Amino acid sequence: MLDQLPPEVREQLDVLLPLVMERGLGLLSAILILILGLWFAGKLRLWTMRAFARMPQMDEMLQNFFGTIVWYLAIIFTVLAVLAKFGVQTASLIAVLGAAGLAVGLALQGTLANVAAGVMLLIIRPFRAGHYVEVGGIAGTVKSLSLFTTELSTPDNVQIIVPNSDIWGQAIKNYTYHPTRRLDVTFGISYGDNIGKAMGIIRAEIEADARCLAEPEPFTGVLNLGESSVDIVMRVWVANSEYWNVRFDLMQKIKERFDAEGITIPFPARTVYTVNPAKEAAE
Known part of the structure; x- marks a missing residue:
């Protein structure tokens, strides 16, 4: 063809x-x-x-x-x-x-910096959703972590969106990371009160509360001799989830026992002098 x-x-x-x-x-x-x-x-x-x-x-x-x-x-x-x-x-x-x-x-330097910080946070995992953290003066419960931002919720339910680069460049305090946490409370008593009796009351209330851990052993001692009070510190370990409940309950019970046992907690007192200019002029 x-x-x-x-x-x-x-x-x-x-x-x-x-x-x-x-x-x-x-x-x-x-x-x-x-x-x-x-x-x-x-x-x-x-x-x-x-x-x-x-x-x-x-x-x-x-x-x-x-x-x-x-x-x-x-x-x-x-x-x-x-x-x-x-x-x-x-x-x-x-x-x-x-x-x-x-x-x-x-x-897009800022955006890429947030992405890089987000990747590092997701790899290292210094916190997870549900942890209570403090970073850069901002404290709250972590709701979510993305590549760009981290969402926090304050105890009064205010939403805070933080760029990841701001978090990565700051020291991070994670209050929920460990299962237990030490509870420190200071009580001031009058100089005329019996220190041993006051510490005995504190120890008795600690032992009566099953939420207070026996190990590490609770501690009470004189922390400071102030201007108007003897400061006694109480240190006890509790489960992280019970931290605030134990703190509130112990402070109330110890205060009530102090009142019943005659242990006084001093408070600032101020003497006010009044001057009558007319009376002074007459004299």
């Missing part, structure tokens, strides 16, 4: 057919690379998430975050490989993407 074509047409076909075959094979290989790249990117994301899931300290949000990062990187390499099949100079494209990434990074 080709022999029946005019010579000039056969010459053009001889030139075009190899070109079409070459381009067609290039197109097919590009499509194959794209399909395989998308499949491999999905598998790589799944493998990454499973690998991080084996780490007990790794949060589910962090697993998804790293999995997504790996997926995007695989997609970028796949697109570059496809473009190379079409003769695109990927070196210059990579340089352009690098410059664009640098510009975006500089423009």
Whole structure:
């Protein structure tokens, strides 16, 4: 059939057919690379998430975050490989993407700093949801931790949203991290009262409260000799969840026992002198 074509047409076909075959094979290989790249990117994301899931300290949000990062990187390499099949100079494209990434990074420094801090907080886990923490002068119960911010709730139910970079750069006090906590309360008694009797009352109330732990052993002692009082410190270990309940109850019971046993708690007293200018003038 080709022999029946005019010579000039056969010459053009001889030139075009190899070109079409070459381009067609290039197109097919590009499509194959794209399909395989998308499949491999999905598998790589799944493998990454499973690998991080084996780490007990790794949060589910962090697993998804790293999995997504790996997926995007695989997609970028796949697109570059496809473009190379079409003769695109990927070196210059990579340089352009690098410059664009640098510009975006500089423009979003604060946001990226929050993300970096969020990743570190999710990995190290200095606190979890439900913990009561204090950081940078802000105290509250942790409600949630994301890549950008941490949500706290104050005891009076006020919501506080704190950027993660502000938390990561500060000392963190976690009051809920350990299962037990030491309760310190100071009582001031008058200098004329019996110190041994007062400490005996405190120890008796501690022993009567089953929520107070026997180990470590409770402690009572004279902490300070103040201007108007002898300060006795009580130190007792309690379960973290019972800290405030035990504090409130012991302070009330010890005060009531002090009143019943004649132990007085001094309070500031002030003498006020009044002057009558008219009377002084008459004298």
